Amino acid sequence: MARSRVQTGRYTAEIDDDFVVFLIGIRINKLWKIHKWIGPFLSMPRMLRELRLQPDKGLLGARIALGGRTFTVVQYWRSFDQLEAFAKNPNDPHLPAWKAFNKKVGASGDVGVYHETYRVGAGQHESIYSNMPVMGLAAAGRSVAVGKHSETARARIAGR
Structure with a gap:
């Protein structure tokens, strides 16, 4: 369909079974500093594209939402272990993007990022x-x- x-x-x-809801987002704090936020901003669609091509990594689905200067991606994962494995694997796109963010933006306050992780037990949702x-x-x-x-x-x- x-x-x-x-x-x-x-x-x-x-x-079926337990799953994980993972919220990850970026907030553009200083709009005029495009050179600081464009890289992190563009890295998420690349990550999602790769995850969709490799369903065995555990991503079940994702949706992007916009709220003011904040872009949030709601992700559904089969397990926390698969989410963590993706985040920590140097051969997957997340870890290099995270290192680049810390090097380029660091604690400057130009761009903000956040994430929240929720484990949902089987049947504990509606x-x-x-x-x-x-x-x-x-x-x-x-x-x-x-x-x-x-x-x-x-x-x-x-x-x-």
Whole structure:
């Protein structure tokens, strides 16, 4: 199914086993210092492209969001171990990009970065998508029509 096609009606996400939600973002603190933020800004799409070409590394899905000067990537990973392995592997694009960021930007305050990591136990999540394309956790797992036993958030989270 084309992910941009709207699914009319109400859907929820199903995903097997535990998974990790990883938020990573960049904030452009000094817009005029493009030479400081363009490298880190462009490195994330390259990383995501590589991860999509190598699904065995553990990335299940990702979505980029913009909020003011902050770009956030919401990522869904099969496990924390796979996320950490990608981050620490010198042959993957993250570690070289992180080293370049620290060398070029460091503690200057020109560009900010952050990340948050959440381990989610099997069945410890719920979601609803009403008249939306398949996105988020539904794209990382499966998009499933809401049924009579999954009408409410409480029912969806309790029913797993």
